[in-house]
Amino acid sequence: MNQTSPVKAMTSRERVLAALRREPVDRTPVVNPTSVATVELMDLVDAPFPHANRDAAAMARLAATSYTELGFDSVMPVFSIIQESSALGCKMQWEQKDNWPTVRMSEPIWQDVDDIRIPNDYLSHPDIVCVLDAIRLLRKEFGNDVAIIGKTMGPWSLGYHCFGVEPFLLMSLDDPGKTMQCLERMKEATVQFGLAQIDAGVDALTVPDHATGDLVSGEYYKRFLMDMHSEFVDAIPVPLILHICGRTVDRMDYIAQTGMAAFHFDSKNTPCESKEAVGDRISLVGNINNPETLFSKDPADVRREVIQNLESGIQMVGPECAIPLQTRIENLVEIPKAVRHWHDHHGHSH
Amino acid sequence: MAELSDIANEFIRQEIEEYLERPTEIERNIELFARVRPAMQDIAAALIEGEDDVVDRLTQQALADGIEALEIMDDGLIAGMGIVGIKFREAMIFVPEVLACARAMKAGMNYIEPILSDSGVEPIAKVLMGTVKGDLHDIGKNLCIMMLRGSGFEVVDLGVDTSDDDFIDAIEEHQPGIVGMSALLTTTMPNMGKAIEAFIDADVRDDVMVMVGGAPVTQDFADDMGADGYGKDALACVEVAKKLASA
Numbered sequence: 001m002n003q004t005s006p007v008k009a010m011t012s013r014e015r016v017l018a019a020l021r022r023e024p025v026d027r028t029p030v031v032n033p034t035s036v037a038t039v040e041l042m043d044l045v046d047a048p049f050p051h052a053n054r055d056a057a058a059m060a061r062l063a064a065t066s067y068t069e070l071g072f073d074s075v076m077p078v079f080s081i082i083q084e085s086s087a088l089g090c091k092m093q094w095e096q097k098d099n100w101p102t103v104r105m106s107e108p109i110w111q112d113v114d115d116i117r118i119p120n121d122y123l124s125h126p127d128i129v130c131v132l133d134a135i136r137l138l139r140k141e142f143g144n145d146v147a148i149i150g151k152t153m154g155p156w157s158l159g160y161h162c163f164g165v166e167p168f169l170l171m172s173l174d175d176p177g178k179t180m181q182c183l184e185r186m187k188e189a190t191v192q193f194g195l196a197q198i199d200a201g202v203d204a205l206t207v208p209d210h211a212t213g214d215l216v217s218g219e220y221y222k223r224f225l226m227d228m229h230s231e232f233v234d235a236i237p238v239p240l241i242l243h244i245c246g247r248t249v250d251r252m253d254y255i256a257q258t259g260m261a262a263f264h265f266d267s268k269n270t271p272c273e274s275k276e277a278v279g280d281r282i283s284l285v286g287n288i289n290n291p292e293t294l295f296s297k298d299p300a301d302v303r304r305e306v307i308q309n310l311e312s313g314i315q316m317v318g319p320e321c322a323i324p325l326q327t328r329i330e331n332l333v334e335i336p337k338a339v340r341h342w343h344d345h346h347g348h349s350h
Numbered sequence: 351m352a353e354l355s356d357i358a359n360e361f362i363r364q365e366i367e368e369y370l371e372r373p374t375e376i377e378r379n380i381e382l383f384a385r386v387r388p389a390m391q392d393i394a395a396a397l398i399e400g401e402d403d404v405v406d407r408l409t410q411q412a413l414a415d416g417i418e419a420l421e422i423m424d425d426g427l428i429a430g431m432g433i434v435g436i437k438f439r440e441a442m443i444f445v446p447e448v449l450a451c452a453r454a455m456k457a458g459m460n461y462i463e464p465i466l467s468d469s470g471v472e473p474i475a476k477v478l479m480g481t482v483k484g485d486l487h488d489i490g491k492n493l494c495i496m497m498l499r500g501s502g503f504e505v506v507d508l509g510v511d512t513s514d515d516d517f518i519d520a521i522e523e524h525q526p527g528i529v530g531m532s533a534l535l536t537t538t539m540p541n542m543g544k545a546i547e548a549f550i551d552a553d554v555r556d557d558v559m560v561m562v563g564g565a566p567v568t569q570d571f572a573d574d575m576g577a578d579g580y581g582k583d584a585l586a587c588v589e590v591a592k593k594l595a596s597a
Contacts, residue, residue: 099484
C-alpha cells in the first residue's frame with residue numbers, strides 16, 4: 001500500500017524508484033513503461049516515426065515529451081518492440097509517421113534451435129546503439145529529475161519475431177524441450193541489451209514478454225518463463241517491469257513470485273482483481289484502457305479510470321500498453337492531472 | 351432425443367461430458383455426434399486431439415470407402431472444430447492447441463477442398479479477409495478463414511498489413527458481400543475505423559457488410575467504428591458472417 005503522507009516531496013525519479021520498491025511515495029507516480037509516443041508529440045518536437053526509432057537525438061527528444069509535455073514521472077526512449085529483432089537480423093517494416101515499425105514475422109529468420117545466433121556485434125548494431133545513445137542524452141539532459149526506463153525484450157517475444165508466431169507456438173506444443181532450449185539461447189539477447197542500457201544510465205527496465213492470455217495459458221507462463229524471469233532479476237541489476245498484454249490474472253500469482261519489481265498490466269484485468277492476485281509481492285503499473293478510453297473518449301472518462309486505479313492501490317498509474325499514435329494529448333495530460341487532484345483530496349495513505 | 355451413450359467414440363463422449371457446460375451446446379453436440387457415423391466421430395476426435403497425421407489418414411480412408419466429401423467436412427472436420435471452438439472460448443485450451451487442431455483440419459481439407467470446388471457447390475457468400483494496415487499478426491484471421499471456408503464461404507485472403515486502398519481495390523475486383531478486418535494490437539485497431547471511413551470516401555461502403563475482430567476489439571469499439579458485425583473468436587466469426595450474409 002502506498003503511503004502518501006508524511007513523505008517529503010520527491011522528484012519524479014525518486015517517486016518512481018520508491019514505487020518500484022513498494023516504499024512510501026509523496027504521490028502515486030504516473031508512468032508508461034511501454035510508450036507514450038503520439039503523432040501530436042512527434043510534431044511538437046520534430047521527431048517523427050520512423051526516424052525517432054532510428055536516430056538517437058530524435059528518439060531522446062520524443063521520449064522526453066513524456067516528462068516535459070505530459071507531466072509523467074518517467075521517460076521511455078524505446079517506443080516499439082523491434083530494436084533487438086532488427087539487430088538479430090529480422091526483416092523489418094519501418095513504416096511511416098503514423099504507423100508502428102514491425103517485424104515481418106511471416107518471413108522468420110530461424111527454424112530450429114541451432115539457427116539461433118546472437119551476433120558478436122549485437123550491441124554495436126545501429127538500432128541498439130541508437131537506444132543506448134538516446135539514454136545517455138536523456139540522462140545528460142535530465143540528470144536525476146525523471147526516471148529513465150529502458151526496455152529489453154524477453155525471449156518469448158523474441159521467439160515470435162524470429163521464428164514467427166505460429167511456428168513458435170506450435171513448437172511449444174510439439175516439442176516443449178526444444179522450446180526451452182530456444183528460450184535459453186535467446187535470453188542472452190535480453191540480458192546483453194539490458195546490461196548495456198544499465199551502463200548507459202537507465203533506472204529501470206521494462207521486459208516485454210508476451211505470454212499473453214490471448215495466446216497461451218497461465219500454466220504455460222509457469223512452465224516456460226517463470227524461472228527464467230527470476231533469473232533476469234538476478235542477472236540484470238535494476239528494477240525490472242514485466243509487461244504482458246491481455247488477460248493475465250491467471251498468471252499474476254506466478255509473476256508475483258519472480259522477484260520482478262513491477263508488472264505492467266492490461267485493462268482486461270480489473271485493478272481490484274489484479275491487486276488481489278499479487279498482494280504486496282510486486283508493484284502494479286497500469287491500466288488505463290487504450291482503444292476505448294485514451295483513444296476514443298474524453299478526459300472525464302480518463303479521470304474515472306485513474307481514480308479506479310488509485311482507489312485499488314495500484315502503485316503506478318498509466319496507460320495499459322503503448323498508446324495508439326493518434327491519441328490526443330488532452331487525454332494523456334489528464335492522467336497526471338487526475339492523480340494530483342485525487343491526492344489533493346486524499347493526501348494520506350490509501 | 352439422443353443420449354450420450356448413443357455416441358460410439360469414447361473420446362467424443364468424454365469431451366462432451368468434461369468440457370461442455372451450456373445445456374444447448376451439450377444437447378446439440380450429443381444430437382450431432384449420435385447421428386454421424388463412427389468413422390466421422392473418429393475424424394472429429396483426431397482433430398480435437400490435434401493429430402494431423404491421423405486426420406490425414408482417416409480422411410483418405412473415408413473417401414476411399416465412398417463417403418461424400420461434404421459429409422466428411424461437415425460431420426467430421428467441422429463437428430470436431432465446433433468442440434475446439436467451445437473449449438477455446440471457455441479458455442480450456444489456448445492458441446497453441448487451436449493451431450494444432452487447425453493443422454489437423456487443414457490435413458483433412460487438403461483432400462476435401464479440391465473435390466468440393468470441382469462439384470460446383472454455391473458458396474454462402476464471398477468474404478474478403480485482411481489484417482489492417484500496420485499489423486502483421488494473422489493467427490486469428492487465419493483461423494477465421496479456415497472456419498469460414500469449412501462452413502461454406504468463399505474467402506479471398508488479403509493477408510497482413512492491408513492498406514485501405516488494398517481493401518478498396520479488392521472490393522472492386524472481387525465484389526464480396528462481406529469484408530472482415532482483424533487487428534491484434536491496440537495500437538493498430540483504430541485503423542479499422544480509418545478503413546471504414548475510406549470505404550465511405552471511395553463510395554463502396556454500401557456495397558459490403560463489414561465485420562471486425564481481434565483480441566483487443568470489443569462490441570463497443572466495433573459499434574463506434576461503424577462496423578456491421580463483431581466476432582469474439584473464429585467460431586463467432588462464422589455466426590456473424592452467416593447473419594450478415596442473410597441480412
